[in-house]
Amino acid sequence: xxxxxxxxxxxxxxxxxxxxxxxxxxxxxxxxxxxxxxxxxxxxxxxxxxxxxxxxxxxxxxxxxxxxxxxxxxxxxxxxxxxxxxxxxxxxxxxxxxxxxxxxxxxxxxxxxxxxxxxxxxxxxxxxxxxxxxxxxxxxxxxxxxxxxxxxxxxxxxxxxxxxxxxxxxxxxxxxxxxxxxxxxxxxxxxxxxxxxxxxxxxxxxxxxxxxxxxxxxxxxxxxxxxxxxxxxxxxxxxxxxxxxxxxxxxxxxxxxxxxxxxxxxxxxxxxxxxxxxxxxxxxxxxxxxxxxxxxxxxxxxxxxxxxxxxxxxxxxxxxxxxxxxxxxxxxxxxxxxxxxxxxxxxxxxxxxxxxxxxxxxxxxxxxxxxxxxxxxxxxxxxxxxxxxxxxxxxxxxxxxxxxxxxxxxxxxxxxxxxxxxxxxxxxxxxxxxxxxxxxxxxxxxxxxxxxxxxxxxxxxxxxxxxxxxxxxxxxxxxxxxxxxxxxxxxxxxxxxxxxxxxxxxxxxxxxxxxxxxxxxxxxxxxxxxxxxxxxxxxxxxxxxxxxxxxxxxxxxxxxxxxxxxxxxxxxxxxxxxxxxxxxxxxxxxxxxxxxxxxxxxxxxxxxxxxxxxxxxxxxxxxxxxxxxxxxxxxxxxxxxxxxxxxxxxxxxxxxxxxxxxxxxxxxxxxxxxxxxxxxxxxxxxxxxxxxxxxxxxxxxxxxxxxxxxxxxxxxxxxxxxxxxxxxxxxxxxxxxxxxxxxxxxxxxxxxxxxxxxxxxxxxxxxxxxxxxxxxxxxxxxxxxxxxxxxxxxxxxxxxxxxxxxxxxxxxxxxxxxxxxxxxxxxxxxxxxxxxxxxxxxxxxxxxxxxxxx
Amino acid sequence: xxxxxxxxxxxxxxxxxxxxxxxxxxxxxxxxxxxxxxxxxxxxxxxxxxxxxxxxxxxxxxxxxxxxxxxxxxxxxxxxxxxxxxxxxxxxxxxxxxxxxxxxxxxxxxxxxxx
Numbered sequence: 001x002x003x004x005x006x007x008x009x010x011x012x013x014x015x016x017x018x019x020x021x022x023x024x025x026x027x028x029x030x031x032x033x034x035x036x037x038x039x040x041x042x043x044x045x046x047x048x049x050x051x052x053x054x055x056x057x058x059x060x061x062x063x064x065x066x067x068x069x070x071x072x073x074x075x076x077x078x079x080x081x082x083x084x085x086x087x088x089x090x091x092x093x094x095x096x097x098x099x100x101x102x103x104x105x106x107x108x109x110x111x112x113x114x115x116x117x118x119x120x121x122x123x124x125x126x127x128x129x130x131x132x133x134x135x136x137x138x139x140x141x142x143x144x145x146x147x148x149x150x151x152x153x154x155x156x157x158x159x160x161x162x163x164x165x166x167x168x169x170x171x172x173x174x175x176x177x178x179x180x181x182x183x184x185x186x187x188x189x190x191x192x193x194x195x196x197x198x199x200x201x202x203x204x205x206x207x208x209x210x211x212x213x214x215x216x217x218x219x220x221x222x223x224x225x226x227x228x229x230x231x232x233x234x235x236x237x238x239x240x241x242x243x244x245x246x247x248x249x250x251x252x253x254x255x256x257x258x259x260x261x262x263x264x265x266x267x268x269x270x271x272x273x274x275x276x277x278x279x280x281x282x283x284x285x286x287x288x289x290x291x292x293x294x295x296x297x298x299x300x301x302x303x304x305x306x307x308x309x310x311x312x313x314x315x316x317x318x319x320x321x322x323x324x325x326x327x328x329x330x331x332x333x334x335x336x337x338x339x340x341x342x343x344x345x346x347x348x349x350x351x352x353x354x355x356x357x358x359x360x361x362x363x364x365x366x367x368x369x370x371x372x373x374x375x376x377x378x379x380x381x382x383x384x385x386x387x388x389x390x391x392x393x394x395x396x397x398x399x400x401x402x403x404x405x406x407x408x409x410x411x412x413x414x415x416x417x418x419x420x421x422x423x424x425x426x427x428x429x430x431x432x433x434x435x436x437x438x439x440x441x442x443x444x445x446x447x448x449x450x451x452x453x454x455x456x457x458x459x460x461x462x463x464x465x466x467x468x469x470x471x472x473x474x475x476x477x478x479x480x481x482x483x484x485x486x487x488x489x490x491x492x493x494x495x496x497x498x499x500x501x502x503x504x505x506x507x508x509x510x511x512x513x514x515x516x517x518x519x520x521x522x523x524x525x526x527x528x529x530x531x532x533x534x535x536x537x538x539x540x541x542x543x544x545x546x547x548x549x550x551x552x553x554x555x556x557x558x559x560x561x562x563x564x565x566x567x568x569x570x571x572x573x574x575x576x577x578x579x580x581x582x583x584x585x586x587x588x589x590x591x592x593x594x595x596x597x598x599x600x601x602x603x604x605x606x607x608x609x610x611x612x613x614x615x616x617x618x619x620x621x622x623x624x625x626x627x628x629x630x631x632x633x634x635x636x637x638x639x640x641x642x643x644x645x646x647x648x649x650x651x652x653x654x655x656x657x658x659x660x661x662x663x664x665x666x667x668x669x670x671x672x673x674x675x676x677x678x679x680x681x682x683x684x685x686x687x688x689x690x691x692x693x694x695x696x697x698x699x700x701x702x703x704x705x706x707x708x709x710x711x712x713x714x715x716x717x718x719x720x721x722x723x724x725x726x727x728x729x730x731x732x733x734x735x736x737x738x739x740x741x742x743x744x745x746x747x748x749x750x751x752x753x754x755x756x757x758x759x760x761x762x763x764x765x766x767x768x769x770x771x772x773x774x775x776x777x778x779x780x781x782x783x784x785x786x787x788x789x790x791x792x793x794x795x796x797x798x799x800x801x802x803x804x805x806x807x808x809x810x811x812x813x814x815x816x817x818x819x820x821x822x823x824x825x826x827x828x829x830x831x832x833x834x835x836x837x838x839x840x841x842x843x844x845x846x847x848x849x850x851x852x853x854x
Numbered sequence: 855x856x857x858x859x860x861x862x863x864x865x866x867x868x869x870x871x872x873x874x875x876x877x878x879x880x881x882x883x884x885x886x887x888x889x890x891x892x893x894x895x896x897x898x899x900x901x902x903x904x905x906x907x908x909x910x911x912x913x914x915x916x917x918x919x920x921x922x923x924x925x926x927x928x929x930x931x932x933x934x935x936x937x938x939x940x941x942x943x944x945x946x947x948x949x950x951x952x953x954x955x956x957x958x959x960x961x962x963x964x965x966x967x968x969x
Contacts, residue, residue: 020904020908022920022930022931022933023883023904023933024900024904025930026930026931026932026933027882027883027884027900027932027933029924029929029930030884030924030930030932031884045900048899048900048901049900049901049904051901052899052901052902052904052905053901053904053905053908056905056908056909057908
């Protein structure tokens, strides 16, 4: 620290003119020795002394101008605060957003030669929609093509791993399955340890590579991480390496929860000709275009299809196509990112307009001061330099506050940004973006600041000093034009905020058909027994155990539920759509299904495996379009090859998400002969998530050895599905509020300036009998006029621009006239309030004082 | 009466020159500031002191020289100041101007207050 203090003091002494440097150094040393002061004190005193000496010794007026600018801004502190906040908000928020968007839209993927990476997918008769898998033999053959270096697969399956064989309540690590050559195809090397090897795959050694971020955060960067074992379903997996920082697996861009990769077996050796694999990431050889590689793939597929069974008549063959990885990952998000960037650019425009308006107003309010300086002999260059120094001081202060805003907005952005973007959002600031944005803002401020100085040379000094300047209307035009621009932009942003907020509120309040709060799904995987009845019986016993732990709300179902979007069985034979769900006693009750007609399945009916069923409303409309739900109760539902079901009740459709629509569903009692496993749902009385440790302990105490136990939260799943909508609403509302705040600051400044400019006119009006209210209304009316015009233009623009926002909204019309009119009203009302304070000042004009001053 | 003397000292310049006069060969910035603060009750900033000395030296009222470095480890030389003849003359002129102007006022002849 002492050497740092000495270095600081030596550097600070450079501020002192050379002729006095030794003097000041000797005196400060003397005092420091006597009073025990540190090098830091010497440095600060040297800077202060240097600032005083420079103008006198060197004729260095820059220091004088700097001191003058600081003093002047402190005197006009409200103007300074407004300008600094405008600068900070305009720069700080936008740097965070632009940096994130730039990384996503314009930066190359973080792999070696990413332009040579493509993804091979199978497309059906509808060419737009790709299948989730393709024949595994195609993948194995593709690796041998001339155009291809290699192909890898990853990210289709994730497992949760824990540090102990018996998992506790601590968060598990989610690792994605990968082939041994995943990193080599991407051109990435591990940060430490080793990569997967083909020998690991052949020997079926379960090995893992954990992410750098997990190594640092969950393992505190421990050096002995290599060789550590992770566990899943009591099978160990050895950590052999750490992935490089900010590594994203190519096909896991949409799954940010991946904490690393694991390798289990060789996926390139299909065990059957019908086996399917996930779309591989393929690295093309240098110089090979996608078209050339596509031709080779098509030739390969033609050759392989000669050995495949013939397709059924009328069925068209699928197509195998290559798509650039970059296009696949980000193409569908580009409209989203353009929307975000456009909104951010609009806020930046408002900030620049506001800053320019403030500087212009400030400059014009000092015209009299400039006239005095000119009369005393100052040159126009000196006036311009002073204005420039003041603008740069504001820019410096604004930049310092912008850093704070940037830090806050970066962390806020990370909390609301959708997972697919979250790894790009927080922590990284692009210097190019900072320079570009700060440069634009500073340039705007400087031009606006030196404008009055440039004009000063043409000003009639005598006339200005006598306050008989030129027509005031021309001087007000610049500020009003900027207000109009700000009002238009505000309309766009606030209209966007209103639309996205309405969409989000609509999604949050949609009727899901069940109650997800305090509802948990419990998955228990027991070793299967050969006898189906015995197998079923053990699951029913586990249900009893869970009831003893969690209460009577526990219920079971033999397959998936409507709210997870699955379609386990056909509703009835011959019906085009719809699914059948087999449920245990009380399941629909536990889910909170809303009964529209009749009743739910009784426990005795479940125990007796009675032929009863509950339909949802969509199923009734499909099966009996002419019947109401009430009329459907009691009817028999026929199904080919089995006894009919008596419909005992109708429930509301259960959606698989706020955006989903309930599809047709039939709920029937659990059947011991028709299940593979049973899962449970429970609604806890206190709303808290059940303890995994406690549940597992009770199950084991009852004599069972579950292979895995997991607990999922329905409410969290639903909440996560709305993360994109929440982000959009938060983004637009933040931008809308910032734009509105900036517009208010701008309007306040312009109105204040005009009131100051028209003091004499106000005095004359009062002398002629104008009331204070009349004066106030005059000021407000004239200040709000450009805002009203801007709101009208902005309304038309928002109506046109609504089509770009519509695809991101649910259940809301972006062009709703009512909403747009309300937004315009809010803007005008807010602006009127901002103009009211200077209006009240005008109303207090004393004509005697004002007119006497002439 | 001497002809009107247009070259009078400012208030701070007077204080600085008087402190140089009183301290003699020991006149450098640090004790000068301390003396002015103690005797005149005026706290001059370091920058003001240096700026005033710079002006006085330019006008030819004081001269300066660097002493030997202090006899401590890392000790630096001090810049001392001495009054020159023109400086003494202008100081006397400024003082006399004040005395002449205060003739006939209570400052020159304090009035004995009644008991």
